[in-house]
Amino acid sequence: xxxxxxxxxxxxxxxxxxxxxxxxxxxxxxxxxxxxxxxxxxxxxxxxxxxxxxxxxxxxxxxxxxxxxxxxxxxxxxxxxxxxxxxxxxxxxxxxxxxxxxxxxxxxxxxxxxxxxxxxxxxxxx
Amino acid sequence: xxxxxxxxxxxxxxxxxxxxxxxxxxxxxxxxxxxxxxxxxxxxxxxxxxxxxxxxxxxxxxxxxxxxxxxxxxxxxxxxxxxxxxxxxxxxxxxxxxxxxxxxxxxxxxxxxxxxxxxxxxxxxx
DNA sequence: CTACTTTCGCGACTGAGTTGCATTAACAAT
DNA sequence: ATTGTTAATGCAACTCAGTCGCGAAAGTAG
Ligand SMILES: [Mn+2]
Ligand SMILES: [Mn+2]
Ligand SMILES: [Zn+2]
Ligand SMILES: [Zn+2]
Numbered sequence: 001x002x003x004x005x006x007x008x009x010x011x012x013x014x015x016x017x018x019x020x021x022x023x024x025x026x027x028x029x030x031x032x033x034x035x036x037x038x039x040x041x042x043x044x045x046x047x048x049x050x051x052x053x054x055x056x057x058x059x060x061x062x063x064x065x066x067x068x069x070x071x072x073x074x075x076x077x078x079x080x081x082x083x084x085x086x087x088x089x090x091x092x093x094x095x096x097x098x099x100x101x102x103x104x105x106x107x108x109x110x111x112x113x114x115x116x117x118x119x120x121x122x123x124x125x126x
Numbered sequence: 127x128x129x130x131x132x133x134x135x136x137x138x139x140x141x142x143x144x145x146x147x148x149x150x151x152x153x154x155x156x157x158x159x160x161x162x163x164x165x166x167x168x169x170x171x172x173x174x175x176x177x178x179x180x181x182x183x184x185x186x187x188x189x190x191x192x193x194x195x196x197x198x199x200x201x202x203x204x205x206x207x208x209x210x211x212x213x214x215x216x217x218x219x220x221x222x223x224x225x226x227x228x229x230x231x232x233x234x235x236x237x238x239x240x241x242x243x244x245x246x247x248x249x250x251x252x
Numbered sequence: 253c254t255a256c257t258t259t260c261g262c263g264a265c266t267g268a269g270t271t272g273c274a275t276t277a278a279c280a281a282t
Numbered sequence: 283a284t285t286g287t288t289a290a291t292g293c294a295a296c297t298c299a300g301t302c303g304c305g306a307a308a309g310t311a312g
Binding site: 059061063085098100101103107109112114116125126 | 191209211222229231236239240244245247248
């Protein structure tokens with residue numbers, strides 16, 4: 001169980017994800033809202049939003065934690081298996097809608113698949 | 127240019143990777159050799175070994191940095207594009223020899239592909 | 253052995269992320 | 283609208299992986 005009360009801080013963070021479809025690093029989010037709330041609050045809100053299947057997280061190439069909006073997830077079922085793309089020039093991170101087939105690994109049970117591609121995004125490769 | 131002098135510390139670290147084919151986190155390596163060398167030295171040796179194409183690095187699910195032996199790389203060309211598998215029970219990490227096809231992403235140039243699978247390894251799923 | 257330069261140890265530091273606790277603010281009930 | 287309950291927040295202190303600067307030690311060539 002994640003979000004129970006719709007506080008001002010929760011609304012602020014949610015709006016950031018609503019208005020743009022791109023992923024945000026926690027560090028960047030903290031910077032954006034630093035006049036409105038404490039960094040601990042940002043971490044806690046992101047935690048709760050993720051638990052509720054509203055956003056999902058992954059690690060960037062830099063080792064930072066990134067979050068982006070989910071498309072068809074709920075608190076009980078997280079279905080975000082898509083890869084992510086981090087631009088090495090502008091550092092923007094996107095969720096990719098491509099399907100990547102993982103072959104079954106002999107004698108192993110695969111629970112999760114994290115795929116991070118890096119390179120140049122549409123803007124930077126043009 | 128990485129390793130220039132074969133010091134005792136370098137030999138010690140190299141042996142760890144020689145004797146077993148599995149990946150090691152830096153934190154674990156530091157623990158293993160803590161009586162023989164300083165942690166800063168471990169970081170620096172790993173850096174140099176990677177530059178020379180002797181080992182390669184990647185991020186674990188935990189966010190820690192992991193290293194494993196390379197198979198056909200050199201200082202000029204790193205060809206480790208294989209996925210990695212982290213066991214959620216024993217926490218062991220392996221390099222996988224499977225080929226995973228990444229479809230071309232429209233209007234993007236892909237430079238690197240990091241794939242991390244998690245689940246149960248051969249031992250833990252048996 | 254000597255001279256040169258890389259490598260190392262150590263201590264201090266950085267920065268992302270966490271924790272504990274007192275205070276504030278949702279919100280449901282009255 | 284007022285009150286009571288407790289989730290959520292702010293703040294300060296903390297953790298811990300990873301980095302940095304610098305003097306000392308050790309590898310290597312001559
Ligand atoms: Mn995504
Ligand atoms: Mn590997
Ligand atoms: Zn870009
Ligand atoms: Zn295992």
